Amino acid sequence: MALVFVGFMGAGKSSALDDVLDTDKLVEDQLEMPIASFFAAFGEQKFRRREEPIVLRALRSGASAIALGGGSVLSPVVREALCEHTVVWLDVSDETAWARAAGDDRPLAADRAAFCALHAERRPLYESIADAFLPEGDRLVRRAEPALRALADAPAGTKLVWAVAGGSEYPVFVGRGLIGGLPRPGRRAFVVTDANVGALHGGALRDTHHTITIPAGEEHKTLAVAERVWRELAAGGMGRDDHLVALGGGVVGDLAGFCAASYQRGVPIVQVPTTVVAQVDSAYGGKTGVDLPEAKNYVGAYHQPAAVITDVSTLETLPRDELAAGYAEVVKTALIAGGSLWERVAAGAAVDKRVVLDCARTKIAVVASDERDGGARQLLNLGHTVGHAIETVTGYRRYRHGEAVALGLLAALRLGGTEALRGQVAHLFAAAGLPTALDADVDAEAVVAATRLDKKRVGNRVPFVLVRAPGDVVFGQRVAAQDVLAAVVELRAG
Ligand SMILES: NC(=O)c1ccc[n+]([C@@H]2O[C@H](COP(=O)([O-])OP(=O)(O)OC[C@H]3O[C@@H](n4cnc5c(N)ncnc54)[C@H](O)[C@@H]3O)[C@@H](O)[C@H]2O)c1
Incomplete structure (x- = not known):
C-alpha cells in the first residue's frame, strides 16, 4: 500500500516526503516534452489519454509514496486503482496554490479566476476519494507520516484528519x-x-x-x-x-x-x-x-x-435520549458548515460515519483558524449562550447538554430573525426527540441573568452568535437584554 498524494496544483504533493514518485515527471519523460507544450499542441483530452496508463503503472510499481498530477483523478480507472492505496488529500488555499503554480508554465494556471473555479470544481472530487485529509503546513506530511502509515492496518474505511491548533x-x-x-x-x-x-x-x-x-x-x-x-x-x-x-x-x-x-x-x-x-x-x-x-x-x-x-x-x-441530545450539536455544526453537510442534515440524514467525519472536519478547521476563542472559534458557541444559561439555572440536572443547546439554538435563530430556518430546525429537533420548548417553570429572567456569566462577555456585554443563513454564521453580535428575555419567554411557550 502506497501513500498516494492527491490535490490541486501547488498543494505540495511531489515534495510531501523525501522519496516521492512524481507521476507528472514520469509523464513528461514519456511524452518527451513538457506537459505545457503537449497541452498546447494536442489539448487536455489527448493528454489525459496518455497520462492514464502511466499513472496506473506507477500505482502498481510498489513505490511507497506517489504524487499524482492534479487532474489524474478525473479518470474513473485511476480512481478505481486508488482503492488499493491510502489516498492523502493535501488541501491548499487558492492563495497558496496560485502563488506556487502561476508563472510556472502550468497549462491550467494561466488565469487566476479560471484557476480558482477549477479548484472549486475539483475539491469535491478530492474529498470523495480521500482516506486522509491534510491541511497546508510546512513539512507537515513528514510529521503525519506515522499516522498515515497506520491507516494501512486500520479497519477498512477508516479516515484520518490531521488537526492543527496553535502549536499542536x-x-x-x-x-x-x-x-x-x-x-x-x-x-x-x-x-x-x-x-x-x-x-x-x-x-x-x-x-x-x-x-x-x-x-x-x-x-x-x-x-x-x-x-x-x-x-x-x-x-x-x-x-x-x-x-x-x-x-x-x-x-x-x-x-x-x-x-x-x-x-x-x-x-x-x-x-x-x-x-x-x-x-x-x-x-x-x-x-x-x-x-x-x-x-x-x-x-x-x-x-x-x-x-x-x-x-x-x-x-x-x-441510549436514544443521548443520541437525540447529540443531534443538537450535529445541527449546530451543519449550520456553521453550510454546503453539503447542511443539505444532508436538513434532508434528515442519519448520524453516520460520514456525518461524524464532516462535523469533526468542520470543528477542526474552525479551531485551526483560532485556537483560543479570539475570533472564529466563537462560532462554535452557536446556541450555547442561552443553552449554558439554561443548564446553570436548572442545576445541570434537568436537561442534557445537547437538549439545552437545542433550546439555545432555537433562541439564537429567533434572535437572528431567520424564522423559516428556525421552523426547519425545530422540525428536525422534534423529529429527533429533542425538546423545542423550555419547561414552563424555568425562570426566564434567571436564564437571561445567567447568560451574563458567559465567558465570552466583554464588560457587561454578552456577544451572541447568530445565523444569517446556513454557512453564514456571525459571532460577536450585540443583542439587547429585552430581546434575549423575549426569546427565552417565547421558548417557554414553545
Ligand atoms: N470541550 C468542548 O469543546 C465541548 C464541546 C461540547 C460539549 N462539551 C461538554 O460535553 C459534555 C456533554 O457531553 P455528552 O453529551 O457526551 O455527555 P456525557 O459524557 O454525560 O454522556 C452522556 C451519557 O451517555 C453515557 N454514554 C456515553 N457513551 C456511551 C455509549 N457509547 N453507550 C452507552 N452509554 C454511553 C454516559 O455514561 C452518560 O450517562 C458537557 O459537559 C459539555 O459541556 C464540551
Whole structure:
C-alpha cells in the first residue's frame, strides 16, 4: 500500500516526503516534452489519454509514496486503482496554490479566476476519494507520516484528519472498530471512563495499565471528581512518559482532559469519544474543564489531545435520549458548515460515519483558524449562550447538554430573525426527540441573568452568535437584554 498524494496544483504533493514518485515527471519523460507544450499542441483530452496508463503503472510499481498530477483523478480507472492505496488529500488555499503554480508554465494556471473555479470544481472530487485529509503546513506530511502509515492496518474505511491548533498537531481517526487497534503515544495507558462506558467498551481498549472509573453524568464534572482522578494517577505512579485515555462522552473528555492538562503540569491525552456530542464536537479542539455550581465549564485549560480515536460503532450502545441530545450539536455544526453537510442534515440524514467525519472536519478547521476563542472559534458557541444559561439555572440536572443547546439554538435563530430556518430546525429537533420548548417553570429572567456569566462577555456585554443563513454564521453580535428575555419567554411557550 502506497501513500498516494492527491490535490490541486501547488498543494505540495511531489515534495510531501523525501522519496516521492512524481507521476507528472514520469509523464513528461514519456511524452518527451513538457506537459505545457503537449497541452498546447494536442489539448487536455489527448493528454489525459496518455497520462492514464502511466499513472496506473506507477500505482502498481510498489513505490511507497506517489504524487499524482492534479487532474489524474478525473479518470474513473485511476480512481478505481486508488482503492488499493491510502489516498492523502493535501488541501491548499487558492492563495497558496496560485502563488506556487502561476508563472510556472502550468497549462491550467494561466488565469487566476479560471484557476480558482477549477479548484472549486475539483475539491469535491478530492474529498470523495480521500482516506486522509491534510491541511497546508510546512513539512507537515513528514510529521503525519506515522499516522498515515497506520491507516494501512486500520479497519477498512477508516479516515484520518490531521488537526492543527496553535502549536499542536494531532491525528484524528474516524471509523468503526477502532478502539483497540490504533497506536497511542506514551508508555503506559491510564484510562479515565465513566461507569456506563467502562462496562460497555472498556474491554475493547488494549494495553490498559490502570482504569479510573468516575460516576456518569454532568453533575460529576466537578473539581472534587478531578481531585479524585489526580490522586489516583499519583497513587498509580503515572509519569509524563505515560498517557491518559479519556474513554467516554463529553463529561469524561472534558474532565480527563483537564486532569491531563494540570497533572504534573501536563501529560498527553488520547480522546476516545463515545457519544455523538463528543464525536462531533467536544473531543477535538483542546477545551477541557469542570463546572462550578456558579457556572458551567468555569475552571479549565486548553490542552490539545495527542490523538483522537473516534469509533462510531460505540454509538450503537448509546441510549436514544443521548443520541437525540447529540443531534443538537450535529445541527449546530451543519449550520456553521453550510454546503453539503447542511443539505444532508436538513434532508434528515442519519448520524453516520460520514456525518461524524464532516462535523469533526468542520470543528477542526474552525479551531485551526483560532485556537483560543479570539475570533472564529466563537462560532462554535452557536446556541450555547442561552443553552449554558439554561443548564446553570436548572442545576445541570434537568436537561442534557445537547437538549439545552437545542433550546439555545432555537433562541439564537429567533434572535437572528431567520424564522423559516428556525421552523426547519425545530422540525428536525422534534423529529429527533429533542425538546423545542423550555419547561414552563424555568425562570426566564434567571436564564437571561445567567447568560451574563458567559465567558465570552466583554464588560457587561454578552456577544451572541447568530445565523444569517446556513454557512453564514456571525459571532460577536450585540443583542439587547429585552430581546434575549423575549426569546427565552417565547421558548417557554414553545
Ligand atoms: N470541550 C468542548 O469543546 C465541548 C464541546 C461540547 C460539549 N462539551 C461538554 O460535553 C459534555 C456533554 O457531553 P455528552 O453529551 O457526551 O455527555 P456525557 O459524557 O454525560 O454522556 C452522556 C451519557 O451517555 C453515557 N454514554 C456515553 N457513551 C456511551 C455509549 N457509547 N453507550 C452507552 N452509554 C454511553 C454516559 O455514561 C452518560 O450517562 C458537557 O459537559 C459539555 O459541556 C464540551
